[in-house]
Amino acid sequence: MITIDEFRLIRDYVEKHCGIHLSDDKTYLVETRLTTMMFEQGCNTFGDLYNRAVLDKTHTLRDKIIEAITTNETFWFRDIHPFSILTELVLKQYADEIAAGKRNKIRFWCCACSTGQEPYSIAMTFLEFIRHYPRLKPENIEILATDISSTVLFLGKLGRYDNLAITRGLGEEYRDRYFVQNNKIWTISDEVKKMVRFQKLNLQESFNHLGKQDIIFCRNILIYFSLEFKQDILKRIAALLRPGGYLFLGASESIIMYTQEYEMQRHAMGLYYQVK
Amino acid sequence: MRILSVDDSAATRHFIKKAIDVLGFEFLEAGDGKQGLQILQRENGKVDLILLDRHMPEMDGMEMLEALKANEKYKDIPVTMVTVELERDEIHKAIDRGAKNYLIKPFSQENLIGKIMESLDISL
């Protein structure tokens, strides 16, 4: 059994290193997800596990604890609206700018990409879009997909999905157009795969080095963070976006009370934010 | 990569196979420790990871673990122990005898893939 003091130690440790805020009702979750690890490490208590993680200079144990706590739930074209907004509004605008010679590239950053469904959905949206805008080429877009977890990045890079994962949010038409089936596994086609670059990144750390972005997907991740951390990330994201750049959040997330950097916009049934 | 699942439950082996398929790795299977050792011999020890059930008839997981670690050819193959009970002494014992880590049933595909990556030291 985890004691309340041990829970608090681990809660603060997790929050410090990845921003995830664990409320007191997550005590049981922490206990179930970390018990095996505690015993594997030869520890008898969660306090021992904590001490061991703190002393581990390689951060291996810290990363393992973070992996065990995070939730990686994701699916294709999640909430659909962001993707229709891309097609109907955002990509149109940038396509015109490219055609007018005002820009050459559209830069996307998907900052909590999990197993790849989100960045690949963006890539497929773009490929569909350019069927009607043949002047644009896949080379006109850059999609950077990052996450804190090595496991999900590995899977995203592989781009292989089983029968269950492939159906979640994905229609048969896209499935047949953009995936290759082999037995029960669907592999994302090379055409889509090569549009996405995966990289490990903890949002807790500085991301200035990524350079200016046009569109940022930061979806179903802020909900896990504390108020202060949310504000901090949103400020840093605003600084990374080009003027007028777009931010998309998860359907249940709203930022309007946390920051003045963005203008909330509506399109059809969906919401997006534009940096002022 | 080649993964050997040694488990007397065909359902567990099937579940493991599905995850191995997602990873695109090669899957080998055995119903108990004896068969497991036979497969290793047949494959000349060319296996990258063994997922080893703790409780099996014939030769159980702990016995097979000991046999593996006592064998020059097999002793460096990482072993993930699979079991239903989350017992401290059991886990400590297996780790002391050279198991890399532990996986508690029931586990999700995500748990399993995480363990496999940890055992194979795959990181990004």
Ligand SMILES: C[S@@+](CC[C@H](N)C(=O)[O-])C[C@H]1O[C@@H](n2cnc3c(N)ncnc32)[C@H](O)[C@@H]1O
């Ligand atoms: C619930 S998933 C959301 C995936 C996708 N954006 C979507 O909406 O479907 C949250 C992801 O955030 C990642 N994550 C958690 N904390 C993070 C941090 N501090 N930095 C980067 N990624 C983090 C997790 O590993 C997980 O893959």
